[in-house]
Amino acid sequence: MPRGKCACGDYTYEISDKPSATVVCHCSPCQKFAGANGSTNAIVPKDQYKLLSGDTDSWTREGDSGKEVTNFYCKNCKNLMRVEAAFMPDVYIVKPGTLEEVDVLNDVPVYQEIYTRNRPSCFGALQSVDQKAGAT
Ligand SMILES: [Zn+2]
Ligand SMILES: [Zn+2]
Numbered sequence: 001m002p003r004g005k006c007a008c009g010d011y012t013y014e015i016s017d018k019p020s021a022t023v024v025c026h027c028s029p030c031q032k033f034a035g036a037n038g039s040t041n042a043i044v045p046k047d048q049y050k051l052l053s054g055d056t057d058s059w060t061r062e063g064d065s066g067k068e069v070t071n072f073y074c075k076n077c078k079n080l081m082r083v084e085a086a087f088m089p090d091v092y093i094v095k096p097g098t099l100e101e102v103d104v105l106n107d108v109p110v111y112q113e114i115y116t117r118n119r120p121s122c123f124g125a126l127q128s129v130d131q132k133a134g135a136t
Helices: 028-034
Strands: 003-005 014-015 019-026 038-044 050-054 057-062 066-072 080-085 091-094 110-114
Touching: 028 038
Parallel strands: 019 110
Antiparallel strands: 003 014, 014 050, 019 038, 038 091, 057 066, 066 080, 080 091
16 A cells, blocks of 8 residues: 655655545645645545544635635654645545655646646646636
């Protein structure tokens, strides 16, 4: 089973199957949290995600949908590990850079690239991936 951990190693988790898809997001919060031009997000059903160790902090904001979006961090190193969005109640949005072996993503399709209106022009669109200016 794929396992993941935060930068300090306190927070560890496993998922019982590969993510079904990833979404690349350039929304402003993703840019802030990643300190980069956006983030990659793996969609994992909650019943396939198991926290193995570590204490968690969380922070909740209102998303563009008007519904709550909660970020979960390692309490020690503050590594963003997963996101819970009220508009997708059955899944976690897992930060796949936290997977111990990134080749878990090799056969996982990139479903969409979203908030492309925020994508700096030096970063081109992903080939053959559905493009959305905003969330939808
Ligand atoms: Zn940590
Ligand atoms: Zn985003």
